[in-house]
Amino acid sequence: xxxxxxxxxxxxxxxxxxxxxxxxxxxxxxxxxxxxxxxxxxxxxxxxxxxxxxxxxxxxxxxxxxxxxxxxxxxxxxxxxxxxxxxxxxxxxxxxxxxxxxxxxxxxxxxxxxx
Amino acid sequence: xxxxxxxxxxxxxxxxxxxxxxxxxxxxxxxxxxxxxxxxxxxxxxxxxxxxxxxxxxxxxxxxxxxxxxxxxxxxxxxxxxxxxxxxxxxxxxxxxxxxxxxxxxxxxxxxxx
Numbered sequence: 559x560x561x562x563x564x565x566x567x568x569x570x571x572x573x574x575x576x577x578x579x580x581x582x583x584x585x586x587x588x589x590x591x592x593x594x595x596x597x598x599x600x601x602x603x604x605x606x607x608x609x610x611x612x613x614x615x616x617x618x619x620x621x622x623x624x625x626x627x628x629x630x631x632x633x634x635x636x637x638x639x640x641x642x643x644x645x646x647x648x649x650x651x652x653x654x655x656x657x658x659x660x661x662x663x664x665x666x667x668x669x670x671x672x673x
Numbered sequence: 674x675x676x677x678x679x680x681x682x683x684x685x686x687x688x689x690x691x692x693x694x695x696x697x698x699x700x701x702x703x704x705x706x707x708x709x710x711x712x713x714x715x716x717x718x719x720x721x722x723x724x725x726x727x728x729x730x731x732x733x734x735x736x737x738x739x740x741x742x743x744x745x746x747x748x749x750x751x752x753x754x755x756x757x758x759x760x761x762x763x764x765x766x767x768x769x770x771x772x773x774x775x776x777x778x779x780x781x782x783x784x785x786x787x
Binding site for chain 2: 562564590592599600601602603604607651653655661662663664665666667669
């Protein structure tokens, strides 16, 4: 199957700082990328959907000014957690797909710990 | 909010046995139902998926049974192996003119013991 990578795989930061997470589709062009958050032993919750070249669509309850998503190319999307706080500590997972109805391929996730 | 309920939360099965995980959904607007396998520290990987107009789908040792009238579907893992130990998520997908949404169940931690 298609490969999606994330960088970094884990990051520790101080409260109040911003953290950028990259999601790349390595062997295909992704028209749409998705960002999920997963707390320990819980399910994945969709945060936002981003289509290349347009603004992301955020799920209800997700602060768009805090979680900045950029999908500047067909192979790269970034999630920036601005002014991170300990409650933002979580496992962030991206996925990518070629077109609607096609399989979403998930990245390996990024574990964020905010001290 | 659309929900997908999954049970059990955890499951221990002996090697060679059948692992069964169940899911139920509330809304009839879903377009298909995938199952994902996730190992610790990794993203989920698609195992098998089924459309609502099909009652059963089998791929190797993995089978999805789908009951549309009851709004339930289940994953059966035959001849379970230690390598199958992972967390399994059912999901339901809506396709809506480019707005695809994947709603995950709460997950089942499966442990296969020798």
